[in-house]
Amino acid sequence: MSGTESHTHREEDYRFLHSMLMEKKLHLLFKIHERLKRFEKRSPVPVQEHAVSLASELAEELIYQGWRDEVKELVDLLSKPHFKSLLSVHDAVAQRDFEPSLPPIPDDVLDEDEDSVKIVSLVKTKDPLGATIKKDKSTGAIVVARIMKGGAADKSGLIHEGDELKEVNGVSLEHRKPKEILPLLAHSQGEVTFKIIPASSKEEMSTNKKKLFMRALFDYDPNEDPTIPCKEAAVAFKRGDILQIVSMEDDTWWQACHLGDSKSRAGLIPSPNLHERRVALQRPKALFKPRRVKPPGGQPVFPVIEDVDYGAITGIHVAGSRRSFRLGRKSSWAREAARFRRWSAGVHRSICPPTYIEVIPYHRDPNDRHRLVVLVGPSGVGVNELKRRLLISDPDRYAVTVPHTTREKRRQESEGVDYHFVPVHMFEELILNHRFIEYGCYRGHYYGTSLDSVNREMAEGKVCLLDIHPSKIKHVYTSEFKPYVVFVKPPRVEELRLTRRRAKFVCDDEDTNPVRVFSEEDFEDMIDLAESMYSQYGHLFDKVIVNGDIATAFRELRADLEKIDEAEVHWVPTEWICSSPTKARRSCGHLTGWI
Numbered sequence: 377m378s379g380t381e382s383h384t385h386r387e388e389d390y391r392f393l394h395s396m397l398m399e400k401k402l403h404l405l406f407k408i409h410e411r412l413k414r415f416e417k418r419s420p421v422p423v424q425e426h427a428v429s430l431a432s433e434l435a436e437e438l439i440y441q442g443w444r445d446e447v448k449e450l451v452d453l454l455s456k457p458h459f460k461s462l463l464s465v466h467d468a469v470a471q472r473d474f475e476p477s478l479p480p481i482p483d484d485v486l487d488e489d490e491d492s493v494k495i496v497s498l499v500k501t502k503d504p505l506g507a508t509i510k511k512d513k514s515t516g517a518i519v520v521a522r523i524m525k526g527g528a529a530d531k532s533g534l535i536h537e538g539d540e541l542k543e544v545n546g547v548s549l550e551h552r553k554p555k556e557i558l559p560l561l562a563h564s565q566g567e568v569t570f571k572i573i574p575a576s577s578k579e580e581m582s583t584n585k586k587k588l589f590m591r592a593l594f595d596y597d598p599n600e601d602p603t604i605p606c607k608e609a610a611v612a613f614k615r616g617d618i619l620q621i622v623s624m625e626d627d628t629w630w631q632a633c634h635l636g637d638s639k640s641r642a643g644l645i646p647s648p649n650l651h652e653r654r655v656a657l658q659r660p661k662a663l664f665k666p667r668r669v670k671p672p673g674g675q676p677v678f679p680v681i682e683d684v685d686y687g688a689i690t691g692i693h694v695a696g697s698r699r700s701f702r703l704g705r706k707s708s709w710a711r712e713a714a715r716f717r718r719w720s721a722g723v724h725r726s727i728c729p730p731t732y733i734e735v736i737p738y739h740r741d742p743n744d745r746h747r748l749v750v751l752v753g754p755s756g757v758g759v760n761e762l763k764r765r766l767l768i769s770d771p772d773r774y775a776v777t778v779p780h781t782t783r784e785k786r787r788q789e790s791e792g793v794d795y796h797f798v799p800v801h802m803f804e805e806l807i808l809n810h811r812f813i814e815y816g817c818y819r820g821h822y823y824g825t826s827l828d829s830v831n832r833e834m835a836e837g838k839v840c841l842l843d844i845h846p847s848k849i850k851h852v853y854t855s856e857f858k859p860y861v862v863f864v865k866p867p868r869v870e871e872l873r874l875t876r877r878r879a880k881f882v883c884d885d886e887d888t889n890p891v892r893v894f895s896e897e898d899f900e901d902m903i904d905l906a907e908s909m910y911s912q913y914g915h916l917f918d919k920v921i922v923n924g925d926i927a928t929a930f931r932e933l934r935a936d937l938e939k940i941d942e943a944e945v946h947w948v949p950t951e952w953i954c955s956s957p958t959k960a961r962r963s964c965g966h967l968t969g970w971i
């Protein structure tokens with residue numbers, strides 16, 4: 377009370393406070409509180425757990441002690457129902473009988489390499505467990521999506537959001553859909569046993585960087601590297617290999633091992649910084665020296681010409697088929713300019729070369745859309761021919777997009793089959809809204825392949841075959857399309873001569889001879905262009921098919937596409953699946969700039 381005086385100005389307040397603090401009940405409450413606190417500190421354990429039987433034994437004993445008043449009183453006390461109930465509650469608490477009885481953990485439940493697995497048993501009442509589950513898109517695992525406050529799962533404190541469910545009552549949940557699992561839970565009565573990988577242990581794993589994978593975007597051979605600190609400690613790899621990164625602590629040399637080889641010792645690989653520095657130091661080859669060229673009869677211009685190799689009209693399709701007029705258009709002037717483009721591309725690449733891209737496994741659900749198949753290659757190499765053969769081989773499986781155009785519909789053509797015929801203003805609106813993957817203008821008319829046309833085929837459940845210039849891959853390099861990029865490469869010139877003897881291709885309509893055979897120059901251009909495409913965009917290619925003998929190339933392509941479609945795991949860029957960048961991606965932040 378002395379402490380309160382300065383704060384209480386009014387007499388009545390003071391009196392009220394005084395009477396309250398002097399209240400006997402309040403003092404008793406404090407005493408109880410202190411007792412409980414002391415009691416808690418002692419953490420009492422029951423003296424024994426069978427007070428009920430002890431009391432009845434005692435009562436029996438007492439009977440033989442003769443009926444003295446004290447004995448009689450004690451026997452009366454012990455036989456009172458309230459007292460008996462009190463002892464029985466004591467026993468229940470002492471034996472922790474209020475908790476559900478759980479079955480013993482089966483012996484075979486833990487695999488040796490699953491040391492982070494947790495077995496959780498809950499007693500299920502009629503009420504639901506109070507948790508929702510979902511399938512993790514990237515891993516295919518069943519994970520706890522939400523825990524409802526106050527539900528059985530929440531009260532148990534044993535299941536948490538993000539936990540991966542491996543088994544329910546001994547039934548494996550692998551390859552199961554959430555809707556197949558719910559009945560499993562609904563029908564369980566009494567105890568439900570879960571095998572769980574706790575979310576916390578998964579986080580630990582990722583912070584330990586045990587599960588960080590990168591796809592190599594360049595070839596590395598330690599035997600050719602004079603700067604490697606120790607050749608024996610290095611790991612060789614090829615472009616496209618998946619590496620498990622185990623340490624990024626050193627700025628110059630990372631540590632990694634090949635996918636599936638994690639049990640063996642990790643080795644050194646060049647860090648992105650090191651590889652970039654090295655490439656930047658390499659001087660562009662003298663072979664590709666830029667030259668000023670003059671267009672025929674025109675002003676001398678600096679030869680930066682948009683898409684000379686591909687013509688100014690990339691992306692013209694006739695019902696999804698390319699027209700091969702591009703080679704035919706080439707003049708010696710255009711050829712010279714193309715050479716400059718190759719040189720400048722080489723210089724540009726040497727400034728920011730591709731190094732690694734973080735990837736994660738994507739488990740494709742059979743109900744998911746097929747991946748988009750992108751076919752790229754130099755003009756005339758046979759992309760169209762391969763696409764045609766795929767379509768004929770299985771028209772129910774494969775499809776191509778219907779292009780848009782602003783030109784007049786011809787008599788034999790149908791809307792939505794040969795083209796989507798649209799007015800110019802609509803085409804330009806689609807351009808402004810970035811709805812085209814590729815578009816161009818030819819003889820005063822627009823032609824283009826839209827994202828919507830690809831989506832349409834994919835939504836039909838078809839494997840959509842898209843044939844675009846590699847510079848346009850970036851428009852479909854997203855989780856929505858998950859493109860699988862096939863590069864069709866010409867064989868050596870001798871084989872081209874042999875295989876293309878009878879082949880003809882469609883040239884520019886303005887050409888005197890719109891359908892003509894390949895010339896030596898065409899072969900040279902095709903090989904040159906393939907080389908520059910590979911060096912500039914090779915990091916985006918998932919598969920390279922050499923189109924020498926057409927039947928062999930077609931068989932290889934079809935088998936590869938079937939294999940991809942059936943594959944359980946697809947290693948795809950992490951950013952297609954996860955929205956938040958990991959530490960690793962932050963350290964390779966320039967990766968997104970590559971495409």
Ligand SMILES: Nc1ncnc2c1ncn2[C@@H]1O[C@H](COP(=O)(O)OP(=O)(O)OP(=O)(O)O)[C@@H](O)[C@H]1O
Pocket residue numbers: 698699700701702703753754755756757758759760761762875876879880881923924925926927929
């Ligand atoms: N492996 C091959 N052997 C023989 N001829 C081939 C082979 N591949 C393609 N051809 C033929 O070469 C010509 C050009 O092929 P195609 O039209 O498929 O090329 P493309 O890559 O689609 O070129 P563009 O994009 O310029 O149309 C066609 O006559 C085609 O039948």
